[in-house]
Amino acid sequence: MRKRRITLRARLTLLYAGLFFAAGIVLLGVTYVLFAQQLDRGGDLSVHTDSGGASTSRQDSLPDDLNWVASEQKRLHDAATASLVTQGGIALALVGGVAAGFGWLIAGRVLAPLHRVTDTARRIACAPAADRGLHERIALHGRDDEVKDLADSFDLMVDRLDRSFDGQRRFVANASHELRTPLTVGRALVELAMHRGTASADVKQLGADLLEINERHERLIGGLLLLAGSENHVPERQPVDLADVVAHVAAQSAPEAERAGIAVHEEAGPAPTAGDALLLERLVQNLVENGLRHNTGAGTGGWVRVTSRTREDGLAEIEVSNTGPDVPPYEVPALFEPFRRLATERLVTAKGAGLGLSIVRSVALAHGGTVTARPRSDGGLTVTVTLPPDR
Secondary structure: OOOOOOOHHHHHHHHHHHHHHHHHHHHHHHHHHHHHHHHHHHOOOOOOOOOOOOOHHHHHHHHHHHHHHHHHHHHHHHHHHHHHHHHHHHHHHHHHHHHHHHHHHHHHHHHHHHHHHHHHHHHHHOOOOOOOOOOOOOOOOOOOOHHHHHHHHHHHHHHHHHHHHHHHHHHHHHHHHHHHHHHHHHHHHHHHHHOOOOOOHHHHHHHHHHHHHHHHHHHHHHHHHHHHHHOOOOOOOEEEEHHHHHHHHHHHHHHHHHHHOOEEEEEEOOOEEEEOHHHHHHHHHHHHHHHHHOOOOOOOOOEEEEEEEEOOOOOEEEEEEEOOOOOOHHHOHHHHOOOOOOOOOOOOEOOEOOOHHHHHHHHHHHOOOEEEEEEOOOOOEEEEEEEOEOO
């Protein structure tokens, strides 16, 4: 649960209102002191008696008159003071409330450009892929002040990131396409040399080795192309049942698993989702191939289990588990980075170039899903992919 917080607009309003009330209280206090002094100064009574001698009856009634005047003076003083404090306090409260309302409106108007900056940054951060929302711009128009400087700097930063990501994608795609052509020509030349009638056994063996190396390089380039393409948004999504994908991939992987002496267990439960069927097939295929290639249980009961199901919350889920070497938990996050494998498999070998799980993550993100992995207690890995349901 998100912790409740006081917004900047509320804090500015409270600050405005607090300063206004503090100034009003000081003003009311000063007015009260000056008013009280003025009343005390104007209420002093000076009584002068005639030395020639007034009548005895008038001199006897003078104390009563003075007491009455003093009581009236005190009553008027208390009434005036109470009226000043009470009515002044009410007036201060009313004017303070109006000032707080105006402060709330002014703070909202001043902070409105910052809300645009925040909303744009949130849309970019919540994009399914890192470069998906980089076309967003604030394009703030208005006074040339600090807020506009912030918005313009943000737009400049996003624009440079957008150009950087776009250039990186174009470079990977162009380089991969350019590398495919010589590999295709080289494979054709090797096959031509191998199938000549005069080719010796050494030439045929050398050709087979070269074809294996060529095939590995083609897989690497194909993986780079797919990795670059899967980062893009999937504009047209079609209904796909992952159960069909799991069954198809398991059937395709059966010959390779049989040659390696590894059993493939298939549990294809209904798991409807929406997306690109070819990309989702490649996702499952990479997971199964990863389990086969990094499996040390060949001939000794090694297995790969691939499961599809629908979770209770409606999400479609694919889980692939396999036997294999122990995987340290701290190594798991790095396995999803391109060209990264376990510490004992840093070099590009026949097992692959380290793009399999990277492609899995990219395809999952492109479909609005997530992928997680955890080591198995007796060795191997369990990879779980969750995808949105078919709406």
